[in-house]
Ligand SMILES: O=P(O)(O)OP(=O)(O)OP(=O)(O)OC[C@H]1O[C@@H](n2cnc3c(O)ncnc32)[C@H](O)[C@@H]1O
């Protein structure tokens with residue numbers, strides 16, 4: 001059975017693949033089917049995840065899983081949040097987004113740099129599934145003053161993980177998956193699927 005990963009983000013695909021392995025699906029990134037990027041016009045993570053999953057599923061006629069996620073910084077009233085991927089402008093890369101974030105927090109002291117990653121996951125078990133499975137994950141930490149490490153993707157180099165004393169980009173991929181917002185959301189999804197039999 002095939003499952004389309006409704007994302008164009010290779011970092012997400014790399015993290016989702018081992019997390020979803022227990023499902024036994026043949027995972028196919030949406031690029032395999034030439035699915036264009038969906039318009040993320042929702043006002044919440046869950047709305048955007050639904051839009052992306054539905055878009056990929058309609059395109060392929062297959063089950064689809066979407067992840068909408070972002071970094072919410074308390075000192076910035078939750079920004080970049082929903083706009084994390086394009087914080088520094090349309091098509092911005094991670095380096096530009098990180099530079100803008102560090103600039104916005106330049107005067108903010110260490111004890112006021114708390115933040116969390118949020119992930120909403122949506123699984124359409126078949127095309128046109130009217131009852132999608134929806135789960136969430138939340139990963140607290142704080143924003144460093146400068147980037148550290150080269151693993152992961154997105155804002156990982158500036159996301160400090162207190163219990164390990166390093167940035168998310170310095171965690172082994174398997175360890176990031178054990179504790180991250182995405183790992184939490186996928187495990188919740190697996191539990192729901194198990195419970196439903
Ligand atoms: O929409 P898709 O195609 O899935 O890919 P995207 O990168 O645009 O994904 P989102 O719209 O969900 O935006 C989420 C952004 O939040 C950031 N982000 C999410 N999860 C992250 C993680 O685990 N580590 C670092 N940054 C993350 C990263 O900048 C993402 O681009």
Ligand SMILES: [Mg+2]
Pocket residue numbers: 040085
């Ligand atoms: Mg996106």
